Amino acid sequence: MTPELVIIGILTSGIRLATPYLYAAIGETFGQRSGVLNLGVDGQMLLGAFAGFYVAFTTGSLELGLLAAILVGAVMGLAMAFVTVNLQAEQGISGIGFYLFGLGMSELLFKMLLGTVETVKGFPSLHIPFLGDIPVLGEIFFQHNVMVYGAFLLVPVAWFVLNKTTLGLKIHSVGENPEAADSLGVSVARIRYFTIILGGILSGVAGASLSIALLNVFQQNMTSGLGFIAVALVYFGAWRPWGVLAGALLFSMVNSLQLWMQVLNIPIPTEIAIMLPYILTIVVLVITVSRVRSPSALTKPFDRGE
Amino acid sequence: GGAPAEEPAAPVAEEPAAPAEEPAAPAEEPAAEEMMEAFKVAIIMPSSITDLAFSQSMFDALLAVQAEMGGEEAMEIVYSEGMFVVDDAAAAIRDYASEGYNLVIAHGSQYGSSLQEIAPDFPETSFAWGTTLNTFSDDGITNVFAYEANSQEGGYVNGVIAASLSEAGVIGVVGPIEAGDASLYVKGFVAGAEATNPDVVVNVNWIGSFSDVALASEAASTHVAAGADVLTGTAQMVVGAIGVAEENGALWFGTQSSQTSLAPDIVVANQVYDWSVVLDEILALIHEGTYGGEAYTITLANGGLVMDYNSGYTLPDDVKALADAAVAGIIDGSIVIPVE
Amino acid sequence: MTENKLPSGHTRIDTLELRGITKRFPGVLANDNVNFEVRSGEVHALLGENGAGKSTLMKILYGLYDPSDGEVFLNGKKITIESPTDAINHGIGMIHQHFMLVETLTVAENVALGLPSSRGFLTDLDKVSQRILELAEIYGLKIDPDAYIWQLSVGQQQRVEIIKALYRGAALLILDEPTAVLTPQEVDEFFIIMRQMVADGHALIFISHKLHEIMDICDRVTVLRDGAKVGTKNVSDITKSELANWMVGREVIMTRDLDEINRGPSRLTLENLACDSDRGTPALRDVSLKIHSGEILGLAGISGNGQRELAEAITGLREVTKGKVILEDEDITHFAPGKITERMLSYIPEERMRDGMIKNFTIAENMVLREHHISPFAEKGFLMLKTIARHSDDLIDKFGVKTPSRETKAGSLSGGNIQKVVLAREISRKPRVIVAAQPTRGLDVGATEYVHAQLLEQRRDGTAILMISEDLDEIMAISDRIAVICEGEIMGIVPRYEATPEKLGLMMAGVVPEEN
Amino acid sequence: MRSRLDSLLDALLPVFATFAALGVGAIMLFILRVSPVEAYGALWEGAFGSTNAMAETLVKATPLLLVGLGICIAFRASVINIGGEGQMIIGGILATQIGLTFTDWPGWLVIFAAMVAGFLGGALWGGIPGFLKAYFRVNEILSTVMMNAIAVQVMNYMLRGPMIDPAQAEKASKIPQTARLLEAFRLPRWAPTRLHAGFLIAVVLAILVYILLWRTTLGYRIRAVGQNPHAARYGGIRVRRHIVTALLLSGAFAGLAGAIQVYGVNYRMITDGSASGFTGSAGFNGIVAALFGQLHPIGTIPASIFFGALLVGANKMQRVVQIPSALITALNGLVVIFVVSSEIWRRRRQRQRLSRDETDDAPPSIAENINTSKEEGSA
Ligand SMILES: Nc1ncnc2c1ncn2[C@@H]1O[C@H](COP(=O)(O)OP(=O)(O)OP(=O)(O)O)[C@@H](O)[C@H]1O
Ligand SMILES: Nc1ncnc2c1ncn2[C@@H]1O[C@H](COP(=O)(O)OP(=O)(O)OP(=O)(O)O)[C@@H](O)[C@H]1O
């Protein structure tokens, strides 16, 4: 096996693997920027994955499947927003509640509606004209399916929304100093509803990216804790879309590196190889000592204090 | 020493399965009153009854036996699935036993310790567990059956076919953790492939999880990128890998349950576990009043392991012949699969 | 420009009237049937002791709190204000006691926050910046629209708050203790701005504990006591000491004579001290000072010239990059804060809520914050709860802390009482040295009087006191000697009797007096 | 004076919330064509219906309580420890190794040494994120999530390799498990149930943690650092050191939970490749239990039992009415959501009480992250 082959392989699959992390972590970034920690991402992903798969499977339309995932994610987000904004529930714990609910509910629905593992024909790879034909680069970057491109496109879009729009300004202020935002007539509740629902939608899409674009099956607990890694990546990325992208790529590429290490018969215990992405993520964070504070109001319910 | 003494070479069922009618026969023999009572079976499974893998293989077998016996009136089946927490499983086992179930199957090698503890308290209940051959008879326990699968056998056959069909000479394997049943299957598979084509390269990837579908799929992609045109894998998370095989036109070999439905075009063959062989024998023994002490291995020879060929895939005759020869060799003992 | 338009282009508010406002908090009647009226072109002062209900009344006017009862009339017409947006739409702006700024955003971003943008959903910060500069021009406010809030001094942040209100077309501006954090120079500048605004037809409500400021700038004054209105008077009809008495309900000693200096040996010596600010830039350069037993050394200076860093360097909270801190004969320069505490150095930090106390701890727990680990409050790692309780009751009693019990959470006390807890803790230790930073900031005249009396008592007992203050009146009232700091350097030290505001002001601006 | 009724209502609020969640669950059961009455009857039966059921509930509660105690400590220091799963695993591994190595030691000594080893193992696994947080500002949510994944691989490696049951090592199908502990090394049980001495240990420790947090200088410091690091430093407290200490202790309790699972319940370690296979998700559920218990060590005792009962009862329910286990998981999620959401009513009622009675200083809500309750502070 030539080294180029391995490197192309690592980069290509790193990009693919990063896809669900990106959707989920960008969604979480919005939530956390506005001061809400959502630990229920994994549950939302599972429900999104199921909804997307089931609708695509029964209607044969991937677009409808994606729409279903979006809707289910939005509903989960809405519920989470109600619980954390109106009822001012502890965010971390209600997040764990939503995780358990999504984990159980997706499996229950799977059992009731499908009964067994099925497959769908997922979004096909889009070979981008010209770009996809560039020798090495084309193969790495421009021969993926549409949801992979979507995930990477989301990064600049999220950056733009957060930094260049009035909405981004409001989100930032609500996460840093909700009292100040409130005193200027910015509705803290409305902004948080928006970001939490958006987070839910993107988590749902993250799930669908697995079930109808990358893996094209649904199985119980198919995310296997991926949503928790996505939350961790938000911290890694210091609440910035580009940072999240860096984290997701690092984590995924090291994960794919460890798969290659096994294929190349590099003589280390498989467990050590599997640990690599987790260790490296921490190490990178230690080396690049982050000076960035978390949003000041993160996890704090807002109440005018009356 | 801290380790319990392992089981002696327990008698392993050698003949093929008893005729199907035999377990059904009890209907005539027992007293009429007894007949009214359905035979009650409880099963505890680590995964779900629809995992297309290990758990489903046993549940399907139970359903088959139930059908043979005459449906729900004759045999009542209850199950606890998703019992990956050993502790919860132990509670379930004890509970089923105290509810008067005739046979409690703990379908996972992790449940052994719990059985060892619970079984003595319920001498009237029969227990079964796998995959192992340890019936705890050394500890004086008489009501535990044990069963396991020689999954290396079907693995070997799959390996023979895989090596014959691989044009690239590169084969990829996706496994969960390198232990137990999965490890046996992979060893058999590698042995079969290498025996058929000494130059074949078999790349093995252990992903460290039974549930991470995404990583299993990515492992398959890695194999494809490394040149593999034939893939196989074991445990429930491989459903993700099969999709990758299909997308890349690689062939797939399944094990535990039939995975043909997932990719009818590219699945060549599956090694299917048919535990009904074991269940039949256990039920017969229980009927005679023996509640345990026997260990069973499903093999190609006794029909517990079945090579299930996908009718939708046309296997070249010469390859089919090679496979049949491998099966025959394993059954007659001329092929010995090295598994350490 | 028509008669009722302001230079900012917005409509004037001729009169605004609050009638019968009542506000209950759990356990507190914060406003009790208050009537209040303000007119265009006047500065109306709101005066009252700490906790009298001034901020609450204003928050009701601004729509942050719902009143339990009462009505608001704008130009004679009844209006309802349910949210800050309503208030803003009616031309009411507010500058809060605690700034409502997002530190991680720029000035322009803070101003633009919550306003519609000329570019739809995109921000139009360039236009906002332009308008900010226009407003700054009209009202003489110097500000850089692209600076981040955290980079700004307190005075500059206040200007941002004013711009924010003006930008939103405030015709009536509520100023809740705007001067508490400003230097005298900044106050002067601020008053110029206020006068300009009043002349233009704005209505201003001004809250301050500094009576001379009220005498200086206000037309009318309304006094609140325990939530209820005591009355409204024209400032021209009343003297400063009358005002003080009216507000507190008793005689207040405004100035006091210092006893003979009973100056002993040097207790605290700083030798060529240097350290960095939080941002890593040099904050102190080469500071040398001696503070003697039985004296109060006042440290005057414009905020942000190294005072905070100096206090932290002495108390071990900030790393010293050069020089020495010597307590009596011991070099304590690189000691951990705990060790310095053990050597009986007390510190009243400037930001008491942040640095000096733990809001969610009880008063008793806060009383031993510094000595929780030392006998008699702890033995072998266990807290001696009975001793701590007795000690706290003692201090609550001695210092007259107004609280239901020692088990009350410190955070629920009023500002003055919080100050008393900190003071009680720091003084009761019988310290050898006290570093007191802005000891009376935000306190009403009664409480201020009390704090000064306490410091003077310590001085009598032979404690060496370094009092850091931006309030020149305070500095000149109780210091024996006055050092002035500018840009991290000591410009000079003058005895109290030689000090004049002019002289100190020059030194604070960086002019070294000739005699030195 | 605050009436007893009020405190009772507060204490029962989570129970009401649970009923509400079960009400939603009843609708789901109805859709699955299962009688909710029968199902919930089974749930109750499984949790409290017999001596054995109650014992099982307490067995389940034990690791929840231990992990929860650690969470109480961490939360008081404003540190969020999501690493309970990994800490339990490492604690379990070290403790097991003690029992497998010192087979000729007396039982009590091995048990003691194993508990210490578990404690230290957890401390190590919690201390690393603590150290990284204090000295490198690595967010602990990130690092503990990562440490969990690493611990699972450590476990898989140890159980497949160095620690594998010698009997398994000889066989072709190497089941990744250790040998069983000698009988003498097992925690005493209250036969014939599985209730073991670990529960008692946990309850005693809860009291000790209470003492630690409110009666010792260390506890004072940990709470001070959590409430206000600036003021803590001003008070002479070494902030970073205490952040590390809090996570260290928090991990240690989780590690002890792991050790007790091995010595009290399973008598060996075995892996199915996931963390929850060993921990039963106690590393997560302990967080929930601690929060139900108002982050108070004593409150965490009933909270753990309550949550343990729910888990045990739900398993029974699955067995009796034969519903997919997934429903149970979903139902647990609903219970958690409903219970944390119900907090707001407790807070509201508290405010109303405050307006009646000025001197009340009942605990603020968990939503305000940290609270202290009446009995805290000085006597
Ligand atoms: N959100 C609140 N909840 C409960 N009580 C409050 C709240 N805000 C203020 N109070 C109480 O209401 C009373 C009036 O407070 P307010 O802040 O209006 O006083 P103030 O006159 O502005 O005092 P200061 O001069 O110290 O700023 C005080 O007793 C205070 O403790
Ligand atoms: N949670 C925190 N939030 C803000 N600042 C912190 C926090 N923890 C530590 N710091 C800062 O870290 C620095 C070191 O704190 P401190 O000296 O208390 O640590 P320490 O425990 O003494 O460490 P060491 O034992 O290594 O000296 C201080 O500047 C402190 O303000």
Ligand SMILES: [Mg+2]
């Ligand atoms: Mg005020």
Ligand SMILES: [Mg+2]
């Ligand atoms: Mg230090």
